[in-house]
Amino acid sequence: MTVTQAPRVVTAHFGLDRSWTLQSYLAHGGYQGLRKALGMGPEEVHQVVLAASLLGRGGAGFDAGRKWGMLRKAKPVYLVVNGDESEPATFKDHALMEADPHQLIEGALICAYAIGADQVFIYVRGEMALAQERVQAALNEAYEHGAVGRDIFGSGFSVDIVVHPGAGAYICGDETALLESLEGKRGYPRIKPPYYPAVIGLYGAPTVVNNVETLSNLPWVLLNGADAFCALGEGTSRGTKILALSGRVQRPGNYEVEFAKLTFRELIYDRSLGGGVRDGKALKAFIPGGVSSPWFGPDQLDITLANSAIAQAGSMAGSGAVTVMDEDTCAVRAAWRISRFYHRESCGQCTPCREGSGWVEKIMRRLEDGHGREADLDLVLDVCDNISPGLVWPPAQTTICPLGPSIPPSVASSIRMFRDEYLAHIREGGCPFPPDRLREHARA
Amino acid sequence: MARLTPENLTRAHELIALYPLRRSAMLPLLHLVQEQDGYLSPEGIEHVAELLGLEPAEVRGTASFYDMFHLEPVGKYVVAVCTNIACMLAGAYELLEHIEQSLGVPPGGTTPDGTFTLEEAECLALCGNAPCLTVNWRFFGDMDRGAWDSLAEDLRAGRLEAEVPPHGALCRVRRSVGLMAKPPVGPGPAGRPVPARGGGAEVELANSKTTSAVSSTVLEHNEEGA
Ligand SMILES: Cc1cc2nc3c(=O)[nH]c(=O)nc-3n(C[C@H](O)[C@H](O)[C@H](O)COP(=O)(O)O)c2cc1C
Ligand code: SF4
Ligand code: FES
Numbered sequence: 001m002t003v004t005q006a007p008r009v010v011t012a013h014f015g016l017d018r019s020w021t022l023q024s025y026l027a028h029g030g031y032q033g034l035r036k037a038l039g040m041g042p043e044e045v046h047q048v049v050l051a052a053s054l055l056g057r058g059g060a061g062f063d064a065g066r067k068w069g070m071l072r073k074a075k076p077v078y079l080v081v082n083g084d085e086s087e088p089a090t091f092k093d094h095a096l097m098e099a100d101p102h103q104l105i106e107g108a109l110i111c112a113y114a115i116g117a118d119q120v121f122i123y124v125r126g127e128m129a130l131a132q133e134r135v136q137a138a139l140n141e142a143y144e145h146g147a148v149g150r151d152i153f154g155s156g157f158s159v160d161i162v163v164h165p166g167a168g169a170y171i172c173g174d175e176t177a178l179l180e181s182l183e184g185k186r187g188y189p190r191i192k193p194p195y196y197p198a199v200i201g202l203y204g205a206p207t208v209v210n211n212v213e214t215l216s217n218l219p220w221v222l223l224n225g226a227d228a229f230c231a232l233g234e235g236t237s238r239g240t241k242i243l244a245l246s247g248r249v250q251r252p253g254n255y256e257v258e259f260a261k262l263t264f265r266e267l268i269y270d271r272s273l274g275g276g277v278r279d280g281k282a283l284k285a286f287i288p289g290g291v292s293s294p295w296f297g298p299d300q301l302d303i304t305l306a307n308s309a310i311a312q313a314g315s316m317a318g319s320g321a322v323t324v325m326d327e328d329t330c331a332v333r334a335a336w337r338i339s340r341f342y343h344r345e346s347c348g349q350c351t352p353c354r355e356g357s358g359w360v361e362k363i364m365r366r367l368e369d370g371h372g373r374e375a376d377l378d379l380v381l382d383v384c385d386n387i388s389p390g391l392v393w394p395p396a397q398t399t400i401c402p403l404g405p406s407i408p409p410s411v412a413s414s415i416r417m418f419r420d421e422y423l424a425h426i427r428e429g430g431c432p433f434p435p436d437r438l439r440e441h442a443r444a
Numbered sequence: 445m446a447r448l449t450p451e452n453l454t455r456a457h458e459l460i461a462l463y464p465l466r467r468s469a470m471l472p473l474l475h476l477v478q479e480q481d482g483y484l485s486p487e488g489i490e491h492v493a494e495l496l497g498l499e500p501a502e503v504r505g506t507a508s509f510y511d512m513f514h515l516e517p518v519g520k521y522v523v524a525v526c527t528n529i530a531c532m533l534a535g536a537y538e539l540l541e542h543i544e545q546s547l548g549v550p551p552g553g554t555t556p557d558g559t560f561t562l563e564e565a566e567c568l569a570l571c572g573n574a575p576c577l578t579v580n581w582r583f584f585g586d587m588d589r590g591a592w593d594s595l596a597e598d599l600r601a602g603r604l605e606a607e608v609p610p611h612g613a614l615c616r617v618r619r620s621v622g623l624m625a626k627p628p629v630g631p632g633p634a635g636r637p638v639p640a641r642g643g644g645a646e647v648e649l650a651n652s653k654t655t656s657a658v659s660s661t662v663l664e665h666n667e668e669g670a
Contacts, residue, residue, distance in 0.1 A: 076464075086566070086567060086569065087567070088571075089528070091570055094569040119623075126510070127524075127568060127569075127578065127581050129580075129581035129613045129616075132613065132617045133617050136617045136618065136619060139619070140618075140620040144620075149621070149624035149625055150625050160623045160625045162462045162463070163617070164468075165471055165472060165617075166471065166510075167474065167475065167507075167510035167512045167513055168510050169509060170566060183465065183467060184465075184466075184468045184469065184471065185467070185470075185506055187510075244572070245572075246533075246571040247529070248533055252530070252572045252574065254572060287529075323529055323530055323533070325533065329533060334529060334532075334533075337527070337528065337529055341566055435535075435537070436532055436533055436534070436538070437535045438535030438538045438587075439534070439535065440588045
């Protein structure tokens with residue numbers, strides 16, 4: 001299969017002996033992309049990235065080069081790396097930071113050079129203790145190597161990087177909440193406008209916020225050129241993408257594949273990828289782009305994993321998290337658990353999100369436990385409609401950030417696709433599905 | 445439970461010096477207090493407030509927003525079991541139930557001997573190895589009942605002291621150098637100098653130009669929206 005034979009851009013060093021050390025990184029061409037960038041002008045580097053059509057890998061899919069071009073002309077300028085990955089079923093940035101922290105640092109430096117950043121902050125999710133250690137240790141090595149700090153590689157360019165720990169709050173993944181958190185406050189998303197941190201960001205200064213995977217692409221892009229990057233992928237989705245496959249598949253994991261070439265069927269069933277549904281069961285549904293995306297059914301397996309194709313089919317690619325449900329999965333329970341997540345993580349600033357998430361979770365729980373009534377289906381959709389009017393896709397937003405409007409899609413999809421199951425719960429006074437079982441592993 | 449020790453106070457000052465504005469050191473300093481005392485002790489919070497020039501209530505109010513900070517003492521090992529979607533599909537609730545029985549406490553509880561505190565967590569970004577849990581934020585994936593039983597036994601017997609350091613996510617994170625390129629650059633809050641490395645270095649302060657640029661961009665956005 002061709003899609004899986006594409007060069008690995010960001011995961012090339014995965015599995016190498018002590019891949020997170022400077023020694024290993026240098027042995028595999030490390031910091032050459034940065035050296036090359038420093039030999040060019042900052043604007044020239046920016047042009048390369050623009051030509052590469054590097055879409056943000058953090059969820060929103062905004063073109064990185066264009067984002068850098070939106071920076072307000074003022075000083076100081078900051079670069080903030082979003083390593084707060086907490087989106088359920090997304091686990092690519094975690095892997096990138098643990099396995100290849102130097103690549104991230106090099107990518108961040110290339111960006112910092114292109115935008116003329118005065119300081120860089122890498123915000124690493126608090127719970128990722130090992131990633132914090134690896135990124136900090138790599139940064140210490142990079143300082144010693146002369147790759148960061150004063151007069152980098154003798155180029156005259158100077159910039160410092162600071163690794164900043166989060167402390168456990170999903171909402172800090174939203175870039176404006178992340179900036180608040182980095183300012184030492186509660187992680188409350190900021191009211192828009194201003195829409196872009198590039199205009200008013202950290203401490204009110206122009207700031208670029210980019211995702212870990214986005215920046216990890218830069219060393220390769222600089223070394224191999226925009227044309228080589230654009231030779232991979234389709235349309236505006238160029239290069240490769242890490243897909244985080246989870247749920248009831250034989251081989252869950254992170255797979256780096258050529259962007260916009262693979263179908264969901266290939267991802268889930270190919271033997272070198274998902275390897276099919278676990279235990280030979282039938283596929284029931286899958287979540288195509290993280291828990292805020294509307295679900296797809298088996299008849300949508302042949303959709304290509306491209307931002308545009310998924311959007312056309314009424315969902316979103318998000319950060320590339322695909323979760324598989326098999327025939328034994330209870331759709332009501334799955335949707336309830338997702339609503340519970342939003343209820344726990346709502347920051348509480350907006351009434352529709354704060355109150356709505358609680359009501360949705362309560363009603364979903366009652367339905368799953370078999371204490372619901374048929375009227376509850378309309379009721380829960382009505383609550384959803386109050387959070388995001390019309391339940392349209394993409395969702396209408398009544399709240400400060402997109403977390404609120406992320407609550408309805410899973411509930412609405414499960415009711416639309418599996419109404420019978422809801423009715424069976426009500427009729428039987430309980431969940432007709434088996435519990436989600438642990439698999440006991442053989443032990444020596 | 446106390447204020448920061450002299451050694452930790454030095455670390456605190458080093459952390460503060462990394463940021464253009466003092467307050468940005470809030471989360472790192474709170475992690476430091478938690479590493480020292482096992483939780484955010486009132487004295488520790490007061491000390492952080494002093495260091496940041498804030499009221500203790502502001503520090504406490506910020507800390508309480510974040511799940512990793514404990515305002516009450518917790519066990520030696522904080523066990524966080526993920527039950528989010530990918531882990532749930534792999535039996536996380538069965539795992540959680542087993543751990544509850546094994547420890548004799550529900551999520552949120554601490555064993556009477558103070559060894560374990562159990563928590564039900566949201567996605568821990570290890571979904572490829574579902575179901576998973578962390579102990580003091582160290583990851584254990586592909587869990588089942590047997591794996592938990594032997595993990596708990598090893599922890600009790602002190603066999604995992606190296607793999608699972610004491611509570612405190614940053615206890616092994618050490619920055620080897622201060623800032624080198626230039627002192628932190630940033631707009632200072634009204635009336636308070638921007639903390640610069642060494643105290644006396646030159647610092648670019650936000651000038652009136654920056655401020656007017658900010659308000660004119662806000663206006664542009666408003667006009668676009670209208
Ligand atoms: C509720 C919420 C959670 C988010 N979580 C993350 C996250 O964990 N990691 C991330 O990189 N972006 C996350 N984002 C997207 C960021 O706001 C931002 O778009 C992204 O970091 C920009 O980087 P990119 O352009 O390189 O993708 C989240 C957004 C929202 C609204
Ligand atoms: S939508 Fe929810 S999470 Fe987002 S700002 Fe409003 S209350 Fe907070
Ligand atoms: S769902 Fe459990 S680690 Fe992601």
